[in-house]
Amino acid sequence: MAEGRVVGIDLGTTNSLVAYMQGEAPVVIPGVDGSNLVPSVVALDPVPAGGGRPTVTVGNTARRALIETPERVIYSVKRLMGRGLEEIQDELKLFPFRLADDVETGEVPRIQLGEMKFTPPEISAYVLRQLKRNAERFFGAPVTQAVITVPAYFNDAQRQATKDAGRMAGLEVLRLVNEPTAAALAYGLDRAKEGTIAVYDLGGGTFDISILNLREGIFEVQSTNGDTHLGGDDIDNLLLAIALDEIHAEHGVDLRRHPGAVQAVRKAVIEAKIRLSTELEAHFDIELPNGDRYQREIPRAVFEILIEPVLERTVGPCKQALADAGVTPEQIDEVVLVGGSTRIPAVRQLVDDLFHLAARGKKPHIELNPDEVVALGAAVQADILAGASKTTEEMLLLDVTPLSLGIEALGGTVARIIQRNSTIPASATEHFTTGVDGQTNVAIHVVQGERELAADCRSLARFDLKGIPPMSAGLPRIEVKFLIDADGILHVTAREQRSGLAAQIEVKATYGLTDEQVESMILDSFDHAETDFAKRLLIEARNEAETILAAVERAPASPAWAQLTGDERKRIFAARDSLIVAKQGDDSAAIREATLVLDQATRHFAELMMEAAVSTAIRGKTMDAADEELGEAVTAPHAMAAAEFK
């Protein structure tokens, strides 16, 4: 049985999408409402009257609840993925995230949503499950494997959290792909381009810049840089803060205490921002709780001055990426714009200046919808992974790790073991020893980042090499291998070489969920959609089995039966018997397999019946009568021929 489709998912800060490869081109799969974008918003419906678990809604319906029941809605949760309590303090000031009050340092933060608490990966899992369902509805078949995109500058913990979310949603994440690289794949598909490409990706919450070389279908990333907390959200928050301050000053109303009203103002500033991409002026007109109106005209020129500091933050990463790739702006052949925020004219101007585009008679690529291009690219990568597709068989993506990996050395400095922008998978082997006679364990602290001191880098994990045989100080030789896989996630293995003993390593991730925690958060536990789907598959498989069994039951009565050899009959009976057994179980795949075997065993019989029918017709029966016999003969043993599963 062919494996199911692999879909490509863009799990965005603001919106999420699912796409797949339709023949030679990737297309976005729309939701029930016909919209391609699923807002990354999750809401908890009111508790049902009879008690029990409240329903979780995702997307546009959830977004509508934002103004009425803001305390039961969460958005932009991607900003919290893979981050520890102390890292998210800044976000908490800007977003209405309500931390559960019993969260402790070192734990994965949990968000209070109504009367329930969720970790960021669980919230993302709801969004992913919605996309999974949209795809299943579209295909009429289960979808269990996906490629999910992440910002290129996501660190190890953020990547792991995304993978965890996929697992909770019932998706096997075949690969995490960097968003700018995915965009390059989408653009690279229909043009046999060779050369150096820069992808500038300013989305809702993250900024990435990647420089790639494209040659003979190989997309080789040279360098990447970015800021995982920079995007359209920052522009919204800036405008929101200004509006709230003005409302407070001019009308004496402090809206910050009214979450619903804050969301209404937020909606208004976002609409104004979007209008200013096409018009030279936008205005607000918001009714305040005291009946006053807050009205403002914003000319584009003023807007551009306000947002300049936000946009300026993208310049440093771009220059660093160019330097790391060892190229000048003039050596960039193509620039691709990704992310909704690149619709802002000031952003396009900035990109033009950075890469000297207009001066060279070039324009950035905006042909593909900047909201969809990442999902389209994810679908291309999904097609590459699924294999067996002519369109993508020559394509291969070679990505890099965005951050250097290091170990804390004496004095708190960092010893780099894998440099940033190394092609992944990448590995490094380090040797450790003991400092004291008889010492049986060594502690290792792994960090990610570019700073000189471990304290300034992101702590990835602390682990203990235990079970080292007691020896004189400096004698044990413990080999530790660090491997960054194709998803950008770190794996560590260790062995003591002198004794030949594999040291028992205890690894404690600084942040992140344990395997058991992820397991317990799998959404299926209170969601029956998947089991219903399996049930339906089982019923269909049993129906097909019954049809072919009935045909085989009638077979001995046919004159063609006499023409079969004893062996052939024996094989048919054996296949029939195993199908009868399989049909009693509830493994739909096994039933299909047994049906297929019986179908093959009866193929010769079917041909004989067909021949008999045809010769009867030739001998002079009326065509109508022949048709009848032929019809029955053909359909009987091949009941399943039409059954097709994509």
Added chain:
Amino acid sequence: MFQVLDSAVPIACWSCSIGHNDSTLFCPHCSKIQPPPGGDYYSVFGLKPSLNLDLFALEHEFHRLSRKLHPDRFARAQENEKQWSLADTALLNDAYRTLKDPIRRTEYLLKLEGAEIGEQHSGKDRKDASRVPADLLEEVFDLNLQLEEMRMARSLGETDPKLEASLTEAKKKFDGLLEAVDSDLRDAWSAWDAGDAAVRGIVQKTMVALLDWRRYLSNLARDVNSVLGA
């Protein structure tokens, strides 16, 4: 996030059971992917250790092997093939990253030859400055003073065009010295590639010294650049 991997090298191909040596990425008989081979980075590309490399051919071979080995090609393969694809590709990438860069390549070859380079011997019997010619040592002393002054001025928001000009001059000088040392290194490569064991032994010592000198110079150049570029 972490997982303990264990890969033992089989004597025979895991798939077709026909024996082969352990320095190959694919079984010569059934073409199936094999666990990471022993051997050095050069052997991944089928090369003998040398310092002058055809980078174009190296890239071509890197791409050819990537197409065959990359985990993307094994997304739906069985678990052992997946693990080997990951380990083999990591080896390929590590090898390519090391060999394509002339300095990393030189350091790697010296290590293969058993030479101690960089930090490995810096703490023992020598200091970086001990190999610096006396006249330059004086200049470096002055330079460090100037750098300090410049940082001071910068932190106070002042500019000092005279100091800046002097630093720019110094930068030019160090860039020139770096170019000279790179040229000496290239000569050493050719000598090593063409030489016999005795010649190689001598050239290796020269290269170790050149690399130390180069590291010293590029650290100085980096300091000057960071102050000038700030």
